[in-house]
Amino acid sequence: MTTAAKVLSRRDVVKQFKRSKSGLAGIAILLGLLVMTIYSVAAIPLESYRNWNSPAYWVDLPKAAAPAWTNFGFGPKIPEHTVQHMKDATVSTITEGPLRAEVHSYTLDFNYDFYPSDFMLLYAVRYGDTQPILQVDVVRPDGQEFMIYFASLPTSQQESNEFSGRVFSTDRSIAENLRDYANLFSYKQDPSRPQVMIFSDAQENKILKGEYTIRETFYVFNDMDSVQDSGVILGGRVFGLMGTDEMRRDLAIGILWGAPVALFIGLTVALASVLIGLIYGVFAGYKGRRTDEGLMRINDVFYSLPALPLLVILSVTVGRSIFLITGFLVIFGWVGMAKVSRSLALQLKNMQYVEASKLMGQSDTKIIFKHIIPQLIPLTFASIAIAVPGAILGEAALSFLGLGDPSIPTWGQILHEANSAGAASTGLWWWIVPPGLMIAITGLSFALVGNALDAIVNPRSRRI
Amino acid sequence: MGGFGRFVAKRSINMIIVLFATLVLTISLLGPTMDKILVEAINFNVVEQITIKELEFQTADDRQKYIDDQVALQTSTLGLDEPWYSPKRFTNTVLKVMVLDLGRSNYLTSDSGSSNVRDIILEKLPRTLLLFSSSTLIITMIGLYLGAFVANRSGSVWDRLNSSFAVFSGSFPIWWVGMLMIFAFAFTYHIFPPNSTPETSPSDPFYALDLLYHMSLPLITIVLVGFGAWAYMVRYFVVGVLSEDYIAAKRTIGVPEKRIVYSHALKNAAPPIVTVIALSLAASFGGAITVEAVFGWPGMGQLYYAAIGFLDIPIIIGLTYISTVIFIITVFITDITYAYLDPRVKVA
Numbered sequence: 001m002t003t004a005a006k007v008l009s010r011r012d013v014v015k016q017f018k019r020s021k022s023g024l025a026g027i028a029i030l031l032g033l034l035v036m037t038i039y040s041v042a043a044i045p046l047e048s049y050r051n052w053n054s055p056a057y058w059v060d061l062p063k064a065a066a067p068a069w070t071n072f073g074f075g076p077k078i079p080e081h082t083v084q085h086m087k088d089a090t091v092s093t094i095t096e097g098p099l100r101a102e103v104h105s106y107t108l109d110f111n112y113d114f115y116p117s118d119f120m121l122l123y124a125v126r127y128g129d130t131q132p133i134l135q136v137d138v139v140r141p142d143g144q145e146f147m148i149y150f151a152s153l154p155t156s157q158q159e160s161n162e163f164s165g166r167v168f169s170t171d172r173s174i175a176e177n178l179r180d181y182a183n184l185f186s187y188k189q190d191p192s193r194p195q196v197m198i199f200s201d202a203q204e205n206k207i208l209k210g211e212y213t214i215r216e217t218f219y220v221f222n223d224m225d226s227v228q229d230s231g232v233i234l235g236g237r238v239f240g241l242m243g244t245d246e247m248r249r250d251l252a253i254g255i256l257w258g259a260p261v262a263l264f265i266g267l268t269v270a271l272a273s274v275l276i277g278l279i280y281g282v283f284a285g286y287k288g289r290r291t292d293e294g295l296m297r298i299n300d301v302f303y304s305l306p307a308l309p310l311l312v313i314l315s316v317t318v319g320r321s322i323f324l325i326t327g328f329l330v331i332f333g334w335v336g337m338a339k340v341s342r343s344l345a346l347q348l349k350n351m352q353y354v355e356a357s358k359l360m361g362q363s364d365t366k367i368i369f370k371h372i373i374p375q376l377i378p379l380t381f382a383s384i385a386i387a388v389p390g391a392i393l394g395e396a397a398l399s400f401l402g403l404g405d406p407s408i409p410t411w412g413q414i415l416h417e418a419n420s421a422g423a424a425s426t427g428l429w430w431w432i433v434p435p436g437l438m439i440a441i442t443g444l445s446f447a448l449v450g451n452a453l454d455a456i457v458n459p460r461s462r463r464i
Numbered sequence: 465m466g467g468f469g470r471f472v473a474k475r476s477i478n479m480i481i482v483l484f485a486t487l488v489l490t491i492s493l494l495g496p497t498m499d500k501i502l503v504e505a506i507n508f509n510v511v512e513q514i515t516i517k518e519l520e521f522q523t524a525d526d527r528q529k530y531i532d533d534q535v536a537l538q539t540s541t542l543g544l545d546e547p548w549y550s551p552k553r554f555t556n557t558v559l560k561v562m563v564l565d566l567g568r569s570n571y572l573t574s575d576s577g578s579s580n581v582r583d584i585i586l587e588k589l590p591r592t593l594l595l596f597s598s599s600t601l602i603i604t605m606i607g608l609y610l611g612a613f614v615a616n617r618s619g620s621v622w623d624r625l626n627s628s629f630a631v632f633s634g635s636f637p638i639w640w641v642g643m644l645m646i647f648a649f650a651f652t653y654h655i656f657p658p659n660s661t662p663e664t665s666p667s668d669p670f671y672a673l674d675l676l677y678h679m680s681l682p683l684i685t686i687v688l689v690g691f692g693a694w695a696y697m698v699r700y701f702v703v704g705v706l707s708e709d710y711i712a713a714k715r716t717i718g719v720p721e722k723r724i725v726y727s728h729a730l731k732n733a734a735p736p737i738v739t740v741i742a743l744s745l746a747a748s749f750g751g752a753i754t755v756e757a758v759f760g761w762p763g764m765g766q767l768y769y770a771a772i773g774f775l776d777i778p779i780i781i782g783l784t785y786i787s788t789v790i791f792i793i794t795v796f797i798t799d800i801t802y803a804y805l806d807p808r809v810k811v812a
Contacts, residue, residue, distance in 0.1 A: 022628070022631075297481070300478050300482070301481055301482045301485050304482040304791060304792050304795065305482070305485070305486055305788070306486070306747075306749065306750060306784060306787050307750060308754075309749070309750065309783070310486075310490070312753070312768070312772055313490060313784070314493065317493045317494060318493070389634070389635055393635075397637065397639065397753075400640075401753065401754065401757065401769065401772070403772075415639075415640060418643070419643060419758065423647075424643055424646045424647040424650070425651050425658065427647075427651065429647060432640075432644065432647060433644070435640075436636070436640030436641075436643070436644070440632075440636045440637070440640075441635075443634075444631065444632060444635040447631050447634065447635055448631065
């Protein structure tokens with residue numbers, strides 16, 4: 001019996017692979033994942049990854065907001081949560097002697113069917129003894145202009161310090177300032193709900209849609225003083241591409257960061273376990289007799305060990321870092337490949353060229369690595385691809401049980417948090433569906449590639 | 465029969481080695497934590513005793529000394545002054561567990577209130593068996609029929625649909641599908657209960673019905689995720705049999721195609737299929753941990769999950785051991801039955 005590996009050249013494999021539709025589909029998905037990985041590494045600030053579990057980092061985002069695209073249906077439009085910073089504003093400066101006025105104006109397209117839940121005005125200013133003054137005006141689509149805030153910033157303790165803070169829509173001075181405009185409305189308006197009053201039509205009790213301009217004017221009295229940042233947050237109930245979770249985290253960032261983590265775990269575990277299994281199995285099969293017997297008994301022991309329970313115990317007692325988990329998964333991953341490569345080595349070692357090199361006095365290691373393993377390389381590639389989904393599912397299961405690496409956002413971990421927060425009962429489907437789908441798609445892509453390769457190179461699956 | 469005897473002997477030795485290895489591994493991993501927890505528990509008891517007996521001390525140092533003495537006394541009577549890896553304690557623990565003397569749990573109890581680990585596990589074991597054997601049964605029936613059906617139409621649209629479904633469903637984490645099912649059929653449409661623990665007490669006449677009702681959602685989930693891969697596997701074996709010469713012979717003498725596929729081919733593909741059924745059933749404890757955690761099904765998997773949360777080490781060791789025992793014994797029985805039926809296995 002000849003092995004297929006011997007007959008097939010690399011070019012044959014590529015040619016046959018190109019004919020496999022499912023294999024090509026797998027490659028396409030893989031490329032998509034690769035793009036996600038590169039994008040998340042290159043474009044998303046690393047801070048978001050490190051601060052995944054620190055609530056302070058996500059404080060500006062809404063709690064459990066649905067993805068923004070849910071608005072694109074026929075139903076009423078829910079206000080989108082927007083966070084704007086100085087870089088999104090048009091800045092102009094007016095200087096009059098020592099007095100300087102810095103104007104940051106923000107535009108808001110408000111075309112929603114509900115009032116925003118609240119809003120916040122951010123500022124960060126560096127100043128000395130004299131406190132700057134912050135004035136905030138809102139220009140409405142109907143041309144009305146409301147001055148909603150006028151106050152000096154808190155006194156500075158030291159010579160020069162940076163003071164950053166925020167004005168909430170619940171601030172009492174906003175309500176007081178708005179009282180002056182109450183008579184502009186032809187019906188009774190409540191100034192203590194500025195998020196409603198500012199966005200209401202003056203004639204009828206309904207929402208005034210259109211473009212709003214929010215101007216933050218900083219009056220500074222010293223050349224040394226400077227405005228570091230400003231911003232406007234409009235509180236809405238939908239946000240971003242994937243929404244947010246109960247901890248206000250942007251799920252799109254978590255999903256994106258999950259891709260490199262899953263690829264790393266899947267590929268490392270698969271590569272390590274298949275290589276270990278390959279060498280182990282070939283060595284056992286080639287040596288034969290007692291060595292084979294002994295090695296295969298060890299193999300049987302590993303085969304019978306209960307993997308998930310032991311993985312759970314290992315991560316509880318030894319540690320939960322992502323590298324340790326990768327190692328644990330390898331411990332249980334190499335067994336199958338060892339069995340397969342042993343049986344193939346049993347056939348290969350009786351081939352004439354192997355016996356010839358044995359007669360020529362070549363060492364066993366040399367025969368194994370030069371003559372036997374090269375024959376099994378196509379099968380090895382297929383096995384690596386097939387082993388990836390198992391590794392990804394294994395890590396995801398551990399993370400889902402709350403035993404994954406706590407410092408890293410992984411898809412399993414996001415699902416663990418969704419499950420413990422009762423996302424299913426509160427209807428937060430955007431917290432449940434995407435992470436699981438990503439796990440499935442990633443596993444699927446490798447399974448498709450692996451199966452397509454296996455059908456070409458594996459002598460046993462070739463027959464059928 | 466000499467070869468067969470040797471085969472059985474070899475397998476038996478292997479079985480004992482695996483059991484021993486699992487135990488040694490589990491105990492050495494959990495030993496340090498176990499010692500710490502036990503000493504802490506003793507310390508807690510001593511302090512509690514002081515408040516109950518209202519003992520008075522002159523100084524704080526006296527009180528501390530009394531506590532230290534008591535703890536030292538109790539640890540040495542329990543044999544805890546030696547570390548867990550001392551030969552005496554280690555062999556003691558291993559031997560005890562091997563004969564299923566699993567000791568007492570630290571926190572968790574059975575529904576009837578017993579803290580005997582064996583009682584707790586024996587209470588949960590039937591429920592896990594019930595869920596997983598009934599789902600395996602349904603999967604097997606669907607898989608056999610569907611697999612034989614597509615094997616006969618190898619290469620058709622049905623065949624390709626079935627193989628792609630098999631690959632698809634194999635990539636889905638079952639616990640995630642469970643979350644989706646709960647979301648869809650427990651919260652969006654209130655058909656099934658979101659938590660699978662029955663509310664009635666076991667003594668209630670309708671307990672069995674209630675249990676079945678609570679079991680339906682996890683059961684449907686397991687079947688949904690599992691049957692595709694099964695049908696694919698059955699197809700693989702049946703196609704193998706269909707290409708054999710004696711099937712071609714039956715075709716030439718005019719045996720109806722239906723009969724060939726569903727009766728002859730399926731029967732001859734049965735031994736490997738039965739092996740896989742047995743193995744997957746025996747290995748279901750691993751999957752039970754996540755599935756039962758999602759659905760709250762009160763079986764061994766959920767017990768394991770809870771025990772990990774509380775670090776209830778006697779239960780963790782007991783469950784790991786018992787699930788390994790079940791797995792290994794099943795493998796052993798299927799192996800020797802298979803070898804008895806198929807002489808080729810003994811040689812390989």
